[in-house]
Amino acid sequence: MNHIQLDITKATSFLNEGAVKAYESKVKAAQKSLENATCPGNDFLGWLHLPSSITPAFLDEVQTVADILREKCEVIVVAGIGGSYLGARAVIEALGNSFAWLVNDKHNPAIVFAGNNIGEDYLFELSDYLKDKRFGVINISKSGTTTETALAFRLLKKQCEAQLGKDEARQVIVAITDAKRGAARAAADKEGYKTFVIPDNVGGRFSVLTPVGLLPIACAGFDIQALVAGATDMEKLTGPEVPFEQNIAAQYAAVRNALYADKGKKIEIMVNYQPKLHFIAEWWKQLYGESEGKEHKGIFPASCDFTTDLHSMGQWIQEGERSIFETVISVEKPARELLFPNDEENLDGLNFLAGKRVDEVNKMAELGTLLAHVDGGVPNIRISVPELNAYYIGQLIYFFEIGCGISGNLLGVNPFNQPGVETYKKNMFALLDKPGYEVESKAIKERLK
Ligand SMILES: O=P(O)(O)OC[C@H]1O[C@](O)(CO)[C@@H](O)[C@@H]1O
16 A cells, blocks of 8 residues: 655654653554553543544435535535544645635535634634624534534524524534533434544544534535555554554654753654645644643644745744654645646746746745755654655554554653643633633633722
8 A cells, every 4th residue: 555654764863772762662552552542541542543543424424414504505604613523624625725715616515614713803804704694503512512613503503593494504513512511412312413422432533534624524525434544554554563663653753852861852844845835834733732732741833834824934944943853744645736837937947947838837846845854953753744645644643643642652742632622621720700710700801900
């Protein structure tokens, strides 16, 4: 089977000899603790063998619901935040036309996102856009209580009911949430919405291969079977029985931990050369940031879109503090072909590029940047993806998930909780006088006097 490749040679050159190999036994132990569910956070390991456990019947069920929404709606609003948002958006943008919302091909509904911010203008403008549209809503929240999502959903539900009537609205609202708990579950049961369950043992940031990601991706018209097939193949390619040297997820986890622990490389910049991959990096940032950033430890996950950001962040990367390394996602073959034309006048002096594919220029920019940044002291990890299709994106997703599970264990944290994100919520609820927060409200207001 053809698969994504990992090249760490431009990172190991910054490490002492044998530094990656030195992680072999620790990586094996980490993998064993994941397999045997003896690691910290072992009640959140449902993602580990999720791809291979997805049945064709389940994918059919998701596809059937997607087809109903696709038929009834010209716009589908996906409401969710964090892990209940980023995976779907990452895959949809990676696979879609960069101008999908302008092209409006009439075959596929426009997919728009909400519930991932509290911008009043954003929500007003969304509501305004939806005024004359046949729209449906996929409300995604594992806890069912996340403020950003709940707030957006209340607005969307009311608008949908006002435009369609309660009965019709019920046909185009789907909830993806916990089996029993939370306000989203209560509302879905009361209103009779179609629902999908987010398994208890799959945390939000590992949930893209549950209906959380699969339903919006199917609604957008992409092949969820191929996505899951790619993830399933990567599950095999990165299993605990695969030798350390051949296991790309084990190598990735080991090399990033070696760079962090041995060489003080505290920031990993996820780089792409295809704007479509912007949200893959956003998804990856949550995956690694929420998993590893705790106990005052963890690599800070950052991202750049190249060549765009070479003209803004390039200076810092080339010559700023040497605390960074780069992980580049390189797509071998673009889906489309565009040749650079000859121009008789050659006023722009670009005839030396005539007849070349645009991608050839991009690849030389990539190679030139790799050499420049390595010369400048930036270790480089390269992930090469044969093509941007659902199958390879599925591989990439599982590669990063298992890499994260291993890496968090190597770091010595529980990669599957996120206690730190509660602090801002508590303050916000106290400031908003949420019932049940009376003591916190009093205390925070005292502080602000
Ligand atoms: O699906 P939920 O429960 O709305 O949570 C959304 C996101 O919020 C967080 O819980 C952080 O607050 C993330 O871990 C999660 O992905």
